[in-house]
Amino acid sequence: MRVQLQRRQGTFFIDVVFQSDEDGITALFGPSGAGKSSIINMVAGLQRPDAGSVFIRGRCLFDSTRGVNLPPEKRNVGYVFQEGLLFPHLSVRGNLLYGRGREQSGGEGVDFDQVIALLGIAHLLSRKPETLSGGEKQRVAFGRAVLSNPDVLLMDEPLASLDEARKTEMLPFIKELNARFNIPILYVSHSLEEILALTGKVIKLADGRIVS
Amino acid sequence: MIFSPLTPMEVDALLLSLKVAFWAVLCSLPLGIALAWVLSRLDFPGKSLLDGLLHLPLVLPPVVIGYLLLVGLGRNGVIGKVLYEQFGISIAFTWKGAVAASAVMAFPLLVRAVRLSMETVDKRLEMAARTLGAGPGRVFFTITLPLSIPGVVTGMVLAFARSLGEFGATITFVSNIPGRTQTLPLALYTMTQTPDGEAAALRLCIIAVLIALLALIGSNWLEKRLARHRG
Numbered sequence: 534m535r536v537q538l539q540r541r542q543g544t545f546f547i548d549v550v551f552q553s554d555e556d557g558i559t560a561l562f563g564p565s566g567a568g569k570s571s572i573i574n575m576v577a578g579l580q581r582p583d584a585g586s587v588f589i590r591g592r593c594l595f596d597s598t599r600g601v602n603l604p605p606e607k608r609n610v611g612y613v614f615q616e617g618l619l620f621p622h623l624s625v626r627g628n629l630l631y632g633r634g635r636e637q638s639g640g641e642g643v644d645f646d647q648v649i650a651l652l653g654i655a656h657l658l659s660r661k662p663e664t665l666s667g668g669e670k671q672r673v674a675f676g677r678a679v680l681s682n683p684d685v686l687l688m689d690e691p692l693a694s695l696d697e698a699r700k701t702e703m704l705p706f707i708k709e710l711n712a713r714f715n716i717p718i719l720y721v722s723h724s725l726e727e728i729l730a731l732t733g734k735v736i737k738l739a740d741g742r743i744v745s
Numbered sequence: 746m747i748f749s750p751l752t753p754m755e756v757d758a759l760l761l762s763l764k765v766a767f768w769a770v771l772c773s774l775p776l777g778i779a780l781a782w783v784l785s786r787l788d789f790p791g792k793s794l795l796d797g798l799l800h801l802p803l804v805l806p807p808v809v810i811g812y813l814l815l816v817g818l819g820r821n822g823v824i825g826k827v828l829y830e831q832f833g834i835s836i837a838f839t840w841k842g843a844v845a846a847s848a849v850m851a852f853p854l855l856v857r858a859v860r861l862s863m864e865t866v867d868k869r870l871e872m873a874a875r876t877l878g879a880g881p882g883r884v885f886f887t888i889t890l891p892l893s894i895p896g897v898v899t900g901m902v903l904a905f906a907r908s909l910g911e912f913g914a915t916i917t918f919v920s921n922i923p924g925r926t927q928t929l930p931l932a933l934y935t936m937t938q939t940p941d942g943e944a945a946a947l948r949l950c951i952i953a954v955l956i957a958l959l960a961l962i963g964s965n966w967l968e969k970r971l972a973r974h975r976g
Contacts, residue, residue, distance in 0.1 A: 579872050605875040612876040618869055622891050631887075632877030681877045
């Protein structure tokens with residue numbers, strides 16, 4: 534994944550260039566307000582950069598010089614939001630299957646049974662999201678994103694809404710998803726502890742710029 | 746007299762009212778939902794003008810709407826003339842004209858209810874759906890619309906009730922022809938203008954109240970069912 538982005542938001546200016554591996558977990562670390570979320574929103578196509586380019590697995594998703602700007606549904610990125618954002622009117626199964634229609638860009642699709650077994654959510658399939666605990670919701674959100682066969686998983690503070698004990702429980706799931714299904718993860722967090730437990734590849738961000 | 750069976754005229758007026766209201770709601774629903782979506786999701790120049798135009802039937806005297814319909818859709822009207830000469834369709838002075846009048850009058854209420862409901866749908870849920878590969882059309886039909894159902898139901902009930910009560914635009918556009926365009930409110934009006942019509946007017950009045958009550962009870966039941974269905 535090669536990312537180069539510039540965007541002005543009021544007086545705030547984001548200007549970053551970074552690369553991450555085709556596998557493994559890369560973390561974007563920085564205090565809140567450093568522009569982390571904006572960056573992955575731009576990668577996902579939910580915000581538009583003023584200039585720059587985004588390539589994932591050699592595929593061009595955005596390139597301001599060539600006028601390329603794929604809409605989010607064509608980018609093949611999985612996104613796990615801080616609040617989960619499960620669809621409240623669908624069952625857990627409906628949520629998990631929502632992204633299944635997407636064609637794959639090479640390789641076999643992720644297996645449904647394997648994912649729900651790994652995440653331990655098989656017993657929740659017929660439940661509605663509002664009846665789930667915070668940790669369960671977030672596991673379903675992981676599953677939903679992985680099952681859409683993304684080229685990369687973007688995670689925006691996926692554990693921020695959970696308490697400490699739950700957070701520690703969730704970290705192995707993230708590592709396992711990455712290792713088992715061979716999907717690279719771009720992980721955004723302001724918690725260094727969380728990040729160090731996941732990966733050694735850390736991109737440090739401050740005031741919209743990369744500091745190391 | 747008050748409690749004797751319904752007369753043919755009352756039956757006609759009652760059935761016609763229900764038919765007109767039913768079709769008025771059904772015909773305006775797709776456009777109403779589309780417009781509610783446009784107003785709740787898009788920003789474009791002229792949006793406040795569109796919003797204003799949409800609310801006109803709410804603030805203008807209904808007679809004005811009826812007159813405008815006559816000018817537009819009447820047999821010699823701007824659009825009506827083309828419809829009649831090209832396709833032989835004429836809706837002025839027919840029950841279909843009454844449907845048009847009711848639909849226009851009820852339209853702002855329908856759009857408003859749906860729009861309010863759509864505005865409460867978390868836009869990030871739509872974003873989440875798009876990152877899962879759903880294009881704008883699929884997002885609308887699988888996320889936005891299902892989550893706006895409470896507003897759609899409320900809007901339909903309001904529009905149905907408004908249509909049942911429609912008087913001014915209807916009488917102006919399609920007149921007051923018994924059996925053809927004489928809905929319940931028009932029949933009631935006729936009775937108040939007829940010597941010795943008080944008893945008949947009272948009966949029509951009771952019928953109107955009963956229908957309104959039934960519609961309210963029905964919509965309450967529907968809302969409860971929906972709430973339970975959504976867990």
